[in-house]
Structures are given as C-alpha cells and as structure tokens.
Amino acid sequence: MTTTDDRLADPVSGPTTEILQLTDVGKSYGNVHALRGVSMTVRQGEITCVLGDNGAGKSTLIKIIAGLHQHSEGVVRVNGEEVSFSSPRESLARGIATVYQDLALVPLMSVWRNFFMGAELRKGPLRSLDTATMKRVANEELLRMGIDIPDLERPVGSLSGGQRQCIAIARAVYFGAKVLILDEPTAALGVKQSGVVLKYVARARDAGLGVVFITHNPHHAYLVGNHFVILNRGRVSLDASRSEIGLDQLTNEMAGGAELEALGHELGSSLAEVEADGDGERALRPS
Amino acid sequence: MTQTAHSPASGRPDPSSSSPSTGAAPAGPPARDDRVRRRAPLAALLGRPEIGSLIGAVAIFAFFFAVADPFRSVSSMATVLYASSTIGIMAVAVALLMIGGEFDLSAGVAVTASAITASITSWQLGLNVWAGILIALAVSLAIGYFNAWLLLKTGLPSFLITLGTFFMLQGINLGVTRVITGTVATPSISDMDGFAAARAVFSSTITIGGVGFRITILWWFLLVAISTYVLLRTRVGNWIFAVGGDADAARAVGVPVRATKIGLFMFVGLCAWFAGMHQLFAFNTIQSGQGIGNEFLFIIAAVVGGCLLTGGYGSTVGAAIGAFIFGMTTQGIVFAGWNPDWFRLFLGAMLLLATVVNLVVRKQAEKR
Structure with a gap:
C-alpha cells in the first residue's frame, strides 16, 4: 500500500475557485428522505471525499450531481449558476463527468476505441475514423497520467480492474471535465491497484479538476483528500478540511x-x- | 477480494503497478514499450472473428474439390457463388444486426413480403414495375423500423419481437396474396413496363470468359466491402460494436443507441428488399409461402462467420464466408451426386462445429 505521501495530499498552491456548490440539497423518494440538508462545496484543484456507510445516501448524491435524478429540495450551483439537471448529458455539458463503478467501457472493444467512444475523431472526405491519431492521442493521454497500457489494440475486458478504472478517468479528463465524480473507484480493487488509482486521482486533481471521491474506505480517502464529508442516514454528519481532522478521527467518525x-x-x-x-x-x- | 498484480487475463505483470517511477512519466511522444513485443502477424490474424469460418471454408472446398468432379469447373464455381450470394446478401445485414446485439427472425419472410408487395402493387395498379419496386422499398424499411420501434418501446428481447413479426408477415403474405389474386402465388409480371430494366439491375447475368456470373454475386461482394469499411473505419461502425457490446455504457458516453438500433433493423429491411427484388425478377412470380426458415440460414452464416450471439463481436466478411460455406455445401452435394435429404443434418453439424472452432481459436488468440 502506498504510504501517506505529502506530495499526494498537498493541495495545489494558489486560490481555489468553488466550482460546484450544494446548499441544503435534499431528495425524497415518495415518503422516504434519502438525502436531507446536504451542503458541500467542490473546489478546483481539490479532492472532496464523500464517505459513508451503505445506505448513507452516497449514490443518491452522485445521481443528483450526475443528472440521473433531480433534487427535490435545496440549490445546486455550478460556477455560481443555479442548475437542475434532467439528464446526464446536461451534467456533462457543464463539465461534470461521472465515472461509475461499472465504468461505461465496452469489454470487447479495444482500448483506443473505448477511449474515443461517442466522440470519435474523423478525417477525409469520407469522414472515416482517424485511427492513427486516435491511437496516438489515447496512448499519450494514458502515459501522461502515468498509465502504461502497452497494447492499445487489446480488448478492455482483458485488462485489470485498476487499468480499466484509469482509462475511464483519463477519458473524462481528456474530454474536458472540470468536475470529476468517482463512484467508489477503489472498492473492487486490491491494495496495489488501489494505490495506482489513487495516484491517478491525485494527478487529475493536480491537473486542476475538482474531484469528488466517493468511498467507504477512510484510509483511501485520507491519502488523497483535501476535504472530507461524511454522510450518515442521509445527513452530513461531518464536514471538515484536512487541517481540521486526522485519520484516526476520520476513521472513528466514519x-x-x-x-x-x-x-x-x-x-x-x-x-x-x-x-x-x-x-x-x-x-x-x-x- | 484479493487481486494480484499479475493479472490472469493479460498473463503478464500489470504494467501500471509494476513501475515505481510513474510519477515521472514522459509527456513526450510515446516510445514503444520494451515489455511488449509487436503482436505477431499470425496472432493478429487468428484474433480476427472470421478466421474459424475461413478455415472451415478451405476445408469444405478441398473436400468437395476432391470428391466431386463437376465441382472443379469454373461454371460450377459461378453456381456456388450465386447460391451463396442469395443467402449472403441478407447474412451481411443480419450479421451487422447481431454485432449490434439484436436478432431478426422475420428477415426470411420479409424478403418474400417485399417481393409480393412490388409484384402485387405494380400488377394491380397497372404501374411501371419501378413504382412497385419503390413501394416495396418503403414497405421493407417500414418493417425494419417497426421491429426496432417495438423493441425500443417495450424493451422486450428482439428474439420475441421479431418472432412475432415473423408469424405476422407469414400470415400477411399468404392472406393478402390469396385475397387479391385468388391463388397462393403472385401473377407473372414479365410483360410489364420496366421489367427488362429492373431485371438487368436485380437479376442479370454477366459473362466473363464464357462463364455466366449472376449479378447478385457482384452486389454481394460490393455489400461486403462497404459494410466492412463502415464497421471498421467509420463512427457508425464503432457505434454498432458499442451498442452490441454494452448498450448502457455506450449511452453513458453519448452514443446514440436508439438511432443505431433503428438503423440496423432498417438496413436488414433494405437488404430484404434487395433480395426480394432479385427473387421477383429472377422468377417473375412469387410463392407466398417461400422464405420461411431462411432467417435461420442468415443467422447460421453470421454465427459460422464469427458473430457472437450476445453481440459486440463479429464481421461481415465472416458472414459472407459463412454464406459461401452454405453455397458450397448445397451445390457440392448435388455435384457429388448424393442424396440432398441429408443436407440439413450437415448444416446443423457444421453450425455446431464452427461455433466450437470459433471459441477455441479465439481463446488461443487471446493467450498470445
């Protein structure tokens, strides 16, 4: 396991702008309040960790931000502008990219085809695929983020879970995401692979993205997080920045x-x- | 769950976790990684979906070449290719649809429905046959659209939806033909306006070196070439693989899943129209009950050619080779002078064998 690395945890220098802000957001499904009075702020170049046990409301929160559900109370602001997403496309158009646990990769397709899926590059009078450029860009982007997949023709299904996770994140970063939401990226991974993904998450943060890192592992959260929000039974039970809380306290709260x-x-x-x-x-x- | 750094799927050390210096990864142009050898050309070839059918086709060709004297002539090859093309044109469309993750069991009777439409409309209304041909085109595309619309509307498996339209079309073919003509076959349209021109397009014979080749062979080859280009080198092709491989994932990254599926079903309609027009202008008249069972021949050709039943994998070249195997077998049995009663036994056994070969070859190719 990667040891606590100051370089990873250190926030980028300079002022950080609030990019996504939730104020008293709530969501009810019929008579069930899945989420109540949740306020949180995501800043550029920061990792905001959302922790919570099963059923704490983590997935509801993501679904609201990602545009799969609309919130029923409160205000969601992106760059200061009030929004209410009715589809994932709207959320994406605002620069919010969500990397789900199931990753949205097609297992039988090659790495580079997956990387550009839905946003294929084309050239020439026949508008045919620009395969050479797509392969080159995919390789460059993956390398730049420190992921080394030697053979881009391999089907994604033959790669490890960590590599797949990284491809999905790299894709979101390349296509201009400003806010990156990661839904339990380390949940199904072994220790080493989790380390790779965490390193990668930190790198996305260093590239200036606002990252929302959803997890139920306080150790993973504390390795990279700048800000911690713990959800408990649909409410925020802790909202602290890194300077205000230690790992032991976080684990205990969690x-x-x-x-x-x-x-x-x-x-x-x-x-x-x-x-x-x-x-x-x-x-x-x-x- | 414990996962080792040595991923069993890739069979070599996980590249991203084994290098401690990823923090200083070069941002410049990628150098070729020294841990990877260039993929051997043979492995790349064996990784293609159609390789199993290619091996099968060579074996069957060699077999009939050895046992049946008449099989060896060029004119027999023209006959074999013609038999292959009549199945092959539809097999290409069905293969694309299967790569896109769907079935069409109505494809066989849709051919007949198209032919009947063209024949009856131009005969009954006294129109130029080209008017009937265009009406049939509209009807065929509408059948494809209807299948796709029902599929997307209900979310039911396409197997059930098209099984329904298969029976419906069968009933309509027979019912409409009987009501309008009083018999189970359409009247001959060979003396109508435009027939000669239409026959030239859909069912003429081109003589090369003294041997007559039916024009459907040419159309079939053209269709395979275009569909392969579309599948491997265009955005639409990427979408077809994506919707068949994982429709939810495709939707999540902005692939128009609905439009792709509608397009695929309508392309089956388009090919059914073409095959129907060939039938009509080759025989002048159409039996309303024909075409039943052909949908399975199309699917067999696609599966023998390496298409996965679950979608997301396959090729139209493979489907064409599958159709060629079908053509060689039907004609080869005749040339060898055997009892054609046993033909379907052979067909079924071949389907099983091809699927197993495809499976083994793919597993082997992945290991390399």
Whole structure:
C-alpha cells in the first residue's frame, strides 16, 4: 500500500475557485428522505471525499450531481449558476463527468476505441475514423497520467480492474471535465491497484479538476483528500478540511464513533473493546 | 477480494503497478514499450472473428474439390457463388444486426413480403414495375423500423419481437396474396413496363470468359466491402460494436443507441428488399409461402462467420464466408451426386462445429 505521501495530499498552491456548490440539497423518494440538508462545496484543484456507510445516501448524491435524478429540495450551483439537471448529458455539458463503478467501457472493444467512444475523431472526405491519431492521442493521454497500457489494440475486458478504472478517468479528463465524480473507484480493487488509482486521482486533481471521491474506505480517502464529508442516514454528519481532522478521527467518525460510544454506555461494557472491534472491521473490509 | 498484480487475463505483470517511477512519466511522444513485443502477424490474424469460418471454408472446398468432379469447373464455381450470394446478401445485414446485439427472425419472410408487395402493387395498379419496386422499398424499411420501434418501446428481447413479426408477415403474405389474386402465388409480371430494366439491375447475368456470373454475386461482394469499411473505419461502425457490446455504457458516453438500433433493423429491411427484388425478377412470380426458415440460414452464416450471439463481436466478411460455406455445401452435394435429404443434418453439424472452432481459436488468440 502506498504510504501517506505529502506530495499526494498537498493541495495545489494558489486560490481555489468553488466550482460546484450544494446548499441544503435534499431528495425524497415518495415518503422516504434519502438525502436531507446536504451542503458541500467542490473546489478546483481539490479532492472532496464523500464517505459513508451503505445506505448513507452516497449514490443518491452522485445521481443528483450526475443528472440521473433531480433534487427535490435545496440549490445546486455550478460556477455560481443555479442548475437542475434532467439528464446526464446536461451534467456533462457543464463539465461534470461521472465515472461509475461499472465504468461505461465496452469489454470487447479495444482500448483506443473505448477511449474515443461517442466522440470519435474523423478525417477525409469520407469522414472515416482517424485511427492513427486516435491511437496516438489515447496512448499519450494514458502515459501522461502515468498509465502504461502497452497494447492499445487489446480488448478492455482483458485488462485489470485498476487499468480499466484509469482509462475511464483519463477519458473524462481528456474530454474536458472540470468536475470529476468517482463512484467508489477503489472498492473492487486490491491494495496495489488501489494505490495506482489513487495516484491517478491525485494527478487529475493536480491537473486542476475538482474531484469528488466517493468511498467507504477512510484510509483511501485520507491519502488523497483535501476535504472530507461524511454522510450518515442521509445527513452530513461531518464536514471538515484536512487541517481540521486526522485519520484516526476520520476513521472513528466514519465508523459511527458517537453511536458506538452511546452503545457502550448503554451496555455498560468496555467501550474500548467495542470501539476497537468496530474500527478493525471497517478498516479491513474494502481490501 | 484479493487481486494480484499479475493479472490472469493479460498473463503478464500489470504494467501500471509494476513501475515505481510513474510519477515521472514522459509527456513526450510515446516510445514503444520494451515489455511488449509487436503482436505477431499470425496472432493478429487468428484474433480476427472470421478466421474459424475461413478455415472451415478451405476445408469444405478441398473436400468437395476432391470428391466431386463437376465441382472443379469454373461454371460450377459461378453456381456456388450465386447460391451463396442469395443467402449472403441478407447474412451481411443480419450479421451487422447481431454485432449490434439484436436478432431478426422475420428477415426470411420479409424478403418474400417485399417481393409480393412490388409484384402485387405494380400488377394491380397497372404501374411501371419501378413504382412497385419503390413501394416495396418503403414497405421493407417500414418493417425494419417497426421491429426496432417495438423493441425500443417495450424493451422486450428482439428474439420475441421479431418472432412475432415473423408469424405476422407469414400470415400477411399468404392472406393478402390469396385475397387479391385468388391463388397462393403472385401473377407473372414479365410483360410489364420496366421489367427488362429492373431485371438487368436485380437479376442479370454477366459473362466473363464464357462463364455466366449472376449479378447478385457482384452486389454481394460490393455489400461486403462497404459494410466492412463502415464497421471498421467509420463512427457508425464503432457505434454498432458499442451498442452490441454494452448498450448502457455506450449511452453513458453519448452514443446514440436508439438511432443505431433503428438503423440496423432498417438496413436488414433494405437488404430484404434487395433480395426480394432479385427473387421477383429472377422468377417473375412469387410463392407466398417461400422464405420461411431462411432467417435461420442468415443467422447460421453470421454465427459460422464469427458473430457472437450476445453481440459486440463479429464481421461481415465472416458472414459472407459463412454464406459461401452454405453455397458450397448445397451445390457440392448435388455435384457429388448424393442424396440432398441429408443436407440439413450437415448444416446443423457444421453450425455446431464452427461455433466450437470459433471459441477455441479465439481463446488461443487471446493467450498470445
């Protein structure tokens, strides 16, 4: 596993502009409030980590930003302008690119064809595919972001999960995304591969993108994050920047520290024991 | 889940995690990676979808060449190619549709429906046959559009939708023909205006070196060439592979999935129209019950040619070779003087064999 690297965690110097801002955003499905009063800000050149257990409302939040669902309360602003997306295309047009867990890659197609899928380069009177340029650009972009896929003719299905994740991110970056939303990019990966993806996420941040990194692994979040938002049962239970919080505290919050404490008092048993168990379980689970 | 750095799928160390110096990756022009050898030409060839059918075609050709004397002449080859082209024209369209992830079981009777439409409209209304031909074109495209529209509207599998239209068209072919003509066949249109010109386009014979080649062979080759170009070198081709491989992923990156599928079904309609016109101008009259079962021949040709049933993979060259295997077999059995009763047994066995060969060849090619 990559050790905590100052270069990775350090925010880019200079002023950071707010690019995406959510104010008291809520979403109800019928009588169920999936999300209530969520406020958060995504700045350029920063990684905002959204943490939370299953069912905390992480996916609802992404779906609102990505344009799959419309929020029912609150205000979403992109570059200061109020928006309400009714389709993923609208969100994309505003420069918000979402990389889902299923990645939107076609397994049987080659790397370069996937890279340019839906935005193919063409040339000549017949408007035929400019395969040479597409291969060259795909290779350059992947190399620049530190991903080295030697044979771009390979079908994407034969690559590892980490490589696929990286191709999807590189594609979003190349096609002009300003905000990159990553839905659990490390959830299905091993330790080494997670490291590669995290490095890559940091690089997207350094390229000036605002990154929203959704995860339930506080260790991965703390390696790269500048800002942390923890969702709990549809509400924001913690909103802190890196300088205000340490990894232990983050892990504890993430594991529902307050709840565990209350439970400990109630049961009158050794609090430390329960807490240790809880922590251990959370920390181990994603790998 | 634990995943090692050595990805089992690629069979070599994961390139991105094994280099510690990725932080200083060069931004300049990419140098060829020294861990990769250039893909051997043989491996690249074996990786093509149509390679299995090519091997099969060579084997079957050699077989009939050895056992059937008449098979060896050029004129027999012209006959074989003609038989192949009548299936092959539709097989190209069906293969494209299968690469796009859909089936069309109505393709066989759609050919007949088109021919009946052209014949009956021009005969009943006393029009120039070209008017009937254009009306048939509109009807064929409409059938394709209807299939696609129903598919996209309901979200049902195309297997079920086109099975429905298959039976409907079968009923319409018979019903309409009987109501209008009183028999089960359309009247001969050979003495009508425009017939000669239409026959020249759809069903003439070109003599090369004393051997007559039917014009459908030429159209078939042309169609294979154009469709291969479209599939591999145009944006639409990329979209066809994408919608067949993973429609959701394709939609997410902005591929017009609906338009692509509608286009593919209508292209099947277009080819059904062409095949129907050939039937009409070759025989002057159309039996309303013909064409049933041919949809499976098209699918067999496409599958033998390397198309995956699940979509996203295949080639129209392969489908053409599949049709050529069909043509060689039908004619070869006749040339060899065997009982043609056994033909369908051979066809079915060949389908199974081809699918297995395709599977093995593809696995081998991926390992290289």
